[in-house]
Amino acid sequence: MDVSKKLLIVIYTMFALLTLLLIVAAHTILLSSFLDLETRDTIKNTDKIEQAIAWEALSIDRTARDWAYWDDTYDFVKTLNPEFINSSLDDDTLYDLDLNVMLFVNKSGVVVHSLSIDLINGTNVPVPTGILEGIDSGLLTTRENMDHIQGIVLLDKGPMLIVGRPIRANLEGGPSAGTLLLGKYIDSSYIDSLEERTQSSLSLHTLNEEMPPDFQDAFDKAVRGDGDAVNILEDGRVAGYFIMRDPAGDPVAIMRTDYPRDLYAQGKKTLIYMYCFLLLSGLVIGTATKFSLDHLLVSRLVAIDSFLEKVKREKDTSQQLEMEGEDEIHRLSKGINEMLSSIRLAEQELKSREYEKKFILDSLEEIVVLRDPKFNICWANQAALKNKDLLTVEVKELPFDSPQAADKDIVQKPLYPRAPSWTDQEFTSFEGKTWLLRSKPICDENGDTIAILENGVEITERKNYETELFRAKHDAEVANHTKSEFLANMSHELRTPLNSIIGFSDLLYEKVYGELNVRQLKAVGNISSSGKNLLNLINEILDLSKVESRSFDLHYSTFGMAELFAEVRDMLFPFAASKGIKIELKVENNLPRVSADRERIVQVLSNLMTNAVKFSNENGCVRVKATQNNDFIQIAVSDEGIGIAAVNHDKLFKPFSQIDSSSSKKYPGTGLGLALVKEIVQLHGGSVWFESEAGKGSTFIFSIPLKQE
Structure with a gap:
């Protein structure tokens, strides 16, 4: 199996494992979040239904207050004047109030007048027995210091919302003449109306009948106080529940509101899209990674192998292996080229030793030109003749005995200013090649210029590089x-x-x-x-x-070093005390207050003092000293610990670096502390350095400006 296939297997295996891990994590975390969000939404909607019933009770209570605190009502209960019935309690009273029951009860608990109708059929009906029993038991009559009755009463026809107010002569709390009771059935028509207003599906069960399992479970949970009751129904809907109580506060019924699980379904759909995206991303990234490795690594190795086979087959050591980049493979190609060049030069040395002086200049790829002090061309090699546009703009006759006398196209004027201090000049030829042209004056014993030697090197590849x-x-x-x-x-x-x-x-x-x-x-x-x-x-x-991303912000404030030292010492006291280490603080007299990021300076000092305690021997001492040095506050943290050898000094402020593996086992840490110390101090405009010897303790010193610039 070749390298490319092995890379393909490894890459896809890694991306498959990573994708699987992401899917499992996303499924566990996000699905739980969607369930929690669905529960909160259900509880919120259930609270809206409960609030709607509470508003209904509040509306009935307003009506009860208007009637109960009416002087005519007070006089009627006291005198039973029939004129009040004729003028105020006609057959349409309950229809206008949208109520089923209105009872006037005197102070002795006797119903002096009652109205009871069936709002659906429009007929008068007897007062429900359950209400009369509640009056007889005192549950539905007001007492001294009691100005409110509200709750659900279970009747033969169903639950009824009862609101009662004491009948008084005025609002200021005068004597009570009895109780006014208003009631409205929580029947199917009311529930239908409530469903239409709240856009929900409602169900009601009383405690005197057998409840479905989900109602019973929600009721038990509410009684135990286990939190809000939310259940997932068998038909895939989510339901919330709340308890309805009688005027004494005892539970008498439970209402359920249920909704389709749109939120949860949308969450699962989103997860499916996410899984598909992760799988597709894994395939695309894996393929791109494979092709990138093929381009950057495998193809270059194949090119080297093919080149060596070609050189071996043709026995031509003059060929050169061209590899772009600046990595190990590029350096390998340079090594191969150097090896081939060495072989080729050795062969040429054996074949052309006697001719090298004669043809050395013409064999150069560099341009070589010799000019007199007036910049007339005296001599040019073959490379210069091939690139005439780099040299001149006019034709000049050469001496008859010059090797270039037959060439009449060489021009005498240079392309750069005439001055003895010229060094380098870059120029691009008509062919698009870039050349580096250099000139050097040749002087006699007196320092006078007798000639100028010019040479040019093609640097196209170097410029591209x-x-x-x-x-x-x-x-x-x-x-x-x-x-x-x-x-x-x-x-x-x-x-x-x-x-x-x-x-x-x-x-x-x-x-x-x-x-x-x-x-x-x-x-x-x-x-x-x-x-x-x-x-x-x-x-x-x-x-x-x-x-590193240049998003580290400093928040400056003014503070004193003494209080800062004490704060850090108190933080580190348990750690130091566990090793029996003493912390000594010394602040120079009249030391001015510092303007800096107090939290970050605490972080710097805490890191240095923690390191000092960590690397100190037991029962040792850590000394912290603050002094003023010109416009800087200089803080030194010294310990009597293991010290740091000179060969390890360069590792101290590098991220994720520790002195050696053995110390990292004995003194655990990530190697980030000192790197952060250096960065934070430098961001303040200060500097960090240290003094240490192996086995003789260490002293870390940092300085920060007194004032913010």
Whole structure:
């Protein structure tokens, strides 16, 4: 199997695994999000239905207040004056109020007058027995300090919304003469009207009848207080539920509102589109990657193999292998060319040793011209004769004995100014080739110019190479910037689930959801600490990527170094105390306040002091000192730890770099801290350096300007 087929298998396998991983992650996360969104939407719509019934009760309550606080009503209950019935309580009263029942109950709990009709059939009906029983039991009569009755009463004909108000002579809370009760059936016509207003499907079940399983489950959940009840029905609809209560606050009925699962269906459809896009993207990217590798690697290796076979077959070492780029394969091609050139030169040396002096100049590919001090051409080699347009613009007769006397086309004037300090001049010939023309004055013992030697080298390939190099540099910068933006976005995306992991693990560790045994508590603690360590790493990567993408902003404020030192020391005290390390702080007297990004300076000082504690021996000492040096504040952090050998100094401020693998195992870390320290200090206009020897401790020093420029 050749390299191209192997690459094809590897690339498609990698992209297949990556696509599968993305699909699984998207399905798990997004589908859960759609379910949560559907639940919240259902709860919101259920709340709207419950609010609509509440508004109905409020409307009836306004009517009850108008009637109950009417002086004529008060007098009627006290005197039973029939004129009030004739003038105010005719047969159309309940129709106008859209009510089924109106009862006037005196203070003794006796119904002194009642109105009860069937709004659908338009007939008078007896007062429901359940209401009378509620009056007799005192449930539907007002008492002292009670000015409101509201709830659902279960009657033989169905549930009724009851609202009651005490009958008083005025609104200021005078003595009560009894109770006014208004009622309206929650029947099928009312539910149909409510469905039309809310554009939903409603169902009602009372507790005195056998309820369907989903109603029973929702009721039990509401009674236990497990949160809002939402169920997925068998016909693929989603339903929300709420409890309806009697005037005493006890549940008497439960209402369900259900909707088609359009939101969830649209989410699943979106996921299908996403899966198709991921699969198609994987195929396209995999194919593009394969062809790119073929172009950049495989095809070039095949070209080298074919070239060597051709040289071997033709035994012609004068051929040259041309490879574009600046990589290992290009250097390999240069090595092959150099090897062939060495072989060819060795062969030529054996064949043409006696002729080399005679033809050396004419064999050169460079232009060589000798001019007198007046810039008349004295001699030119064959390369110059082949490129006359690079030399002159006029014809000049050469001496008879000159080897170029027969050529009358050489012109005497140069293409550049006449001055003894000339060096280089680029020129493009008529054939489109680029030449580098150079001149050098030849002087006698007195320093006078006696001749001028000119030579020219074709640099077409070099110019093309410089152009390609510039483009490659630009592409690399764009790629690096894109990488930094991608890393910053991914770091933001990673921090969201990490915060959730840390938060829930902390809740578990604090036993918010119940008791844990020792092993469980230790495991949850490990999850929390590992999550926080990973979050710190992501924050450091995000800061570094912001610096690289030039989106790292500083927020300046004025503060004192003493309070800053104390804050960082308090943060690191538990860590230092665990190793028995003492932290000594020293701030120069009369040290002025600093204008800088306080949060970032805390980050710099915390990183340096954390490193000092980490790499210090137990029961050691870390010293932090702040002094003024001209217009800069200079801060030094010293430890008595393992020190840093001189050969490792260059690694300190490089991202993801540590001194060696053994130290990284003993002293864990990512190698980002000092890199961020350097970038943050330089963004403030300061500098960072260090002094250290292996085994003798280290001192990191950084300086920042006193004032913002």
